[in-house]
Amino acid sequence: EVQLMVSGGGLIQPGGSLRLSCVASGLTVSKNYMIWVRQAPSKGLEWVSVLTSESGSYYADSVRGRFSISRDNSMNTLHLQMNSLRVEDTGVYYCARENPPHGMDVWGRGTTVTVSS
């Protein structure tokens, strides 16, 4: 079964850091486009970052310079390092897989990040 397990969320003060992880089973992270998407409370989906199969990394303007996407091929895991967190970074963070242009066909369950003092 193809699955993505997301973890690492929690309550963090503004300015703090968190590292999210997305462990894949049934697919190889390095051979896919791996994407982080977030959703603020009662809001829509917002793209955060993508790591391509060619190792290109791209970020939304709202997180560029603060967030960093990476993968550990030996652990078949995608990471999102989030630094200088802001209140507006609060939300549920999902990881997803895509082989463009076939859509994001596999999604993890999401982990909640709450940035608050």
Place this chain on the structure above:
Amino acid sequence: SYELTQPPSLSVSPGQTATMTCSGTNLGDKYTSWYRQKPGQSPVLIIYQDFRRPAGIPERFSGSNSGNTATLSISGTQATDEADYYCQAWDSNNVIFGGGTKLTVL
């Protein structure tokens, strides 16, 4: 930056066809995907490459894309189709989501 615009809400009666739009400049030149999200759940891919359905998605769901508008249609709408629906496209190496349409089945 590229934007996708969706109407925030749509109401239909059971059995009717729900038609949702997603607008963006020359969107027809890009591939559009559609996702359904129910409360408390992760999004689910229902249409990719404008009109293709992943395995397990009923034929009631169909899509098209031309000019500046992509369209998702749900025929024979059921109460279980109540959800938020998001369109998505790639602009260069950026993923773009529409703001979502909340479908209510009255």
